[in-house]
Every structure is written in structure tokens, then in C-alpha cells.
């Protein structure tokens with residue numbers, strides 16, 4: 254209880270004094286997660302739409318695969334990306350290990366199946382409503398996907414935010430491929446893990462509170478922005 | 488005018504779902520003009536027949552022959568569903584969608600849409616989300632969206648079954664106007680009054696088969712089959 258209270262005090266102190274380190278690692282957390290979620294959305298949203306409208310032989314297999322990839326253990330993803338990017342690995346020449354880019358790569362792998370799977374579920378329901386109409390109007394497959402992605406954008410926003418929540422709170426993979434290097438790859442989650450290791454519970458808790466606050470604020474901001482757009486009817 | 492996609496010929500067509508033949512075999516020619524009413528009790532196969540002609544349903548057997556290639560044929564017909572399907576967009580965006588799909592510039596599409604909004608009385612709703620319209624308004628929007636591409640053939644599947652009297656009157660007025668403009672109408676209904684008001688030809692369906700085909704006046708005054716007589720009397724056909 255004491256630790257918890259000290260944590261709040263620490264968090265308030267860090268935020269109110271705009272602690273340099275705190276600002277730096279918070280911005281890096283945001284940067285890595287936002288870029289990763291952006292890339293994952295570019296892949297995951299169209300993939301979800303394609304799976305909703307297309308009927309091909311291994312569609313069910315792909316969907317089952319995506320659903321199981323959603324539960325990929327981040328530590329294993331981190332390990333695999335580490336091995337691929339390490340000096341001896343196939344992409345070693347790129348020299349990406351222990352950089353924010355390596356962290357983004359790992360997060361894209363973790364988040365893409367989540368966004369694809371959630372958007373597929375939402376767009377499948379919309380496709381059920383639109384199916385007859387869009388076939389009757391004689392739309393191309395690309396036009397059908399476009400209609401679903403546009404008209405389903407609210408649900409897709411939720412899918413994307415779910416991915417963001419997963420990305421910004423992730424620690425296992427980015428710890429391995431980023432290395433938690435001060436002023437280079439340290440982000441909120443890896444900093445928390447470090448402080449816990451050092452026994453600095455109140456600082457760790459303070460960082461945790463900042464992390465949760467950022468996630469909540471981003472969600473609220475995105476939702477209220479999208480609501481004002483059109484009266485929040487759908 | 489460009490050459491017509493009609494007449495449409497159905498040759499020995501049937502549709503099977505599982506082990507059950509739900510439509511056919513049907514042999515029929517849809518002539519080039521007029522308003523054909525497909526009449527019959529629930530489950531007779533009206534929806535299936537219309538979807539088959541429109542291309543939403545593949546025949547299990549037989550042939551459906553139009554007078555033009557697939558692309559031309561698909562571009563020149565529209566379908567009105569029993570439960571209106573509206574997209575999660577504004578009324579205006581719903582209305583111009585078929586034009587945008589045809590790669591008509593948005594400006595031109597919106598100019599075209601203005602006339603149709605007025606024709607169906609939805610001008611005041613054009614920026615409203617279409618899903619918030621009433622059932623009758625949705626069906627009027629669906630009519631405008633079907634007609635905006637100036638189809639040669641318009642299929643309507645019981646368009647006013649779920650609507651109140653006033654909406655039914657407006658839908659029928661729109662159908663009459665389309666007939667007057669030369670649109671070939673094929674409309675399913677189980678409403679005898681509606682059929683009488685609109686039909687130039689009646690196709691009476693029963694148990695998935697065409698039971699009787701007559702000119703509109705003839706069918707209502709002197710139905711040839713016992714089943715058509717009892718259907719017109721309002722008996723329940725089993």
C-alpha cells in the first residue's frame with residue numbers, strides 16, 4: 254500500500270517536473286508503437302478486408318493461422334527477430350539489432366495478426382449485410398474491399414487501438430531486440446522492468462502509471478475525434 | 488439507342504438447394520417491354536427466380552441467355568431487395584455509389600443525384616446517415632439508387648411487403664414512372680391488389696414452377712387454372 258502511494262507521488266513528481274528522461278523514453282515508446290501500428294495497419298486492415306470478401310481455397314486455414322498468431326509469445330518473436338538481425342544472421346549486414354527499427358520490426362510481427370484478425374471479424378459482419386447489394390451493383394473485388402474499409406472504419410479504429418494497446422505495453426520482444434539501452438532503445442516498459450530489477454518500486458510504479466495514462470489518453474482522444482465526425486451513429 | 492439486352496431466355500433452368508429442387512425446371516422468355524408481375528404464395532420461388540435472372544443465384548441446371556455479353560448485361564440492370572440494403576454512409580453517398588463504381592466523376596454523380604433525391608422526396612435527408620431512415624425512406628433511397636444508373640431492366644422483390652400504406656403508394660408511383668420511362672420491370676409480390684395495379688403480364692408461380700402465364704387483364708378476369716382462381720380468391724394454397 255505504501256509502495257502504491259509512493260508510486261503515485263513519484264508519477265506526479267516525474268510528470269510535473271517534466272523529467273527529461275521520462276519525456277525522452279515516453280516519446281520513444283510512442284514513436285516505436287505508433288510507427289509499428291501504422292505499418293501493421295497498412296498490412297492488417299486490407300488483409301482483414303480481403304479475407305472478408307474473397308473466397309479462396311485456403312481462406313479458413315489463413316484465418317485459423319491468423320487467430321493463432323494473435324497469441325504469439327512476444328519473447329519468442331523477439332528471439333527470432335534477434336537471430337535474424339544478429340551479426341551472424343541473414344540480415345546481420347543491416348546492423349539493425351539494438352535499434353528502435355529492430356523494436357518496430359518485432360512489434361509489427363506481434364501486432365499485424367491482431368489487427369488483421371479483429372478487422373476481419375468486423376468486416377465479415379458488414380460484408381454479410383452488403384453482400385447482395387455489392388454483387389448486384391457489380392463491384393470489383395477491390396471496390397468491395399474499399400467499401401468495407403471505409404464504411405467499417407469505426408470498427409477498424411477499435412481494431413487498430415487494440416493493436417496499439419498491445420504494442421505500447423509490450424516488453425518481452427523489444428527488450429531482446431532493443432536491449433533497453435539508455436538514450437537509444439529504452440522505452441517505458443523496459444525501463445519499468447529495469448527499475449523493478451533494481452528494487453526501485455516507486456519509480457517503476459510511477460513509470461507504469463505514466464504508461465497507462467498515455468494509453469488511456471490516446472484511446473479517449475482517438476475515440477472522441479472519430480465521434481465528432483458524424484454524431485456517433487455507427 | 489444501343490442494342491437491347493432483352494429478350495432474356497430461360498431454358499430448362501432449375502435451382503437446387505441440397506436435395507430439394509426449389510425452382511424449376513423453368514422455360515420462359517422475358518419479352519422486351521412491359522411490367523411482369525411474378526405472383527405466388529410464400530415459398531413459391533419468386534425470390535429465387537428473380538435472383539436467378541439478375542445473376543445473384545447460379546442455376547443448378549439449364550441456361551440463362553441474354554442478348555449481350557456478361558459485362559453489358561450486369562451493368563444495365565438493378566435489383567430492389569425485399570429488405571432494403573443501405574450502406575453505412577449518408578443518403579447522398581448511398582445514392583451516388585453505383586455511379587462511382589462506374590467511374591463517373593463525383594461532381595457529375597452528385598448533380599445527377601440531386602434530381603433523384605427530389606424525385607423520391609429525400610432532399611432534406613441527403614446528409615443524414617442512411618441507416619437512420621425509416622423503412623419506407625430506405626426503400627425509396629434504394630429505388631433512386633437502382634434507377635440512377637438508368638437500367639434497362641429493374642427487378643423488384645416484394646419491395647413494399649414490410650412497408651406501410653403511404654410508403655407503398657410512393658413505391659408504386661416510382662414503379663409506374665419507371666414503366667412510363669420504358670424500364671422493363673420484373674416484380675415479385677404476393678399482394679394481389681398491387682399486381683392488378685401494375686401488371687401488363689403475370690407469371691403465376693407455384694411450388695417452384697411457372698403455373699400460368701397470362702396478360703395482366705386476362706389473368707385477373709379469367710384465370711385458367713384452379714390454383715390461380717383460388718389464389719385470387721384469397722384461399723391458402725398448400
Ligand SMILES: Nc1ncnc2c1ncn2[C@@H]1O[C@H](COP(=O)(O)OP(=O)(O)O)[C@@H](O)[C@H]1O
Nearest residue numbers: 504505509527528529530531532533534535536
Ligand atoms: N438458401 C436456401 N436453402 C434452402 N432452401 C431455400 C433457400 N432459399 C430458399 N429456399 C426455399 O426455396 C423455396 C422458395 O423460396 P423463395 O424463392 O424465397 O420463395 P418466395 O420468394 O416465393 O417466398 C422455399 O421453400 C424456401 O424455403
Ligand SMILES: [Mg+2]
Nearest residue numbers: 533534535645
Ligand atoms: Mg421472397
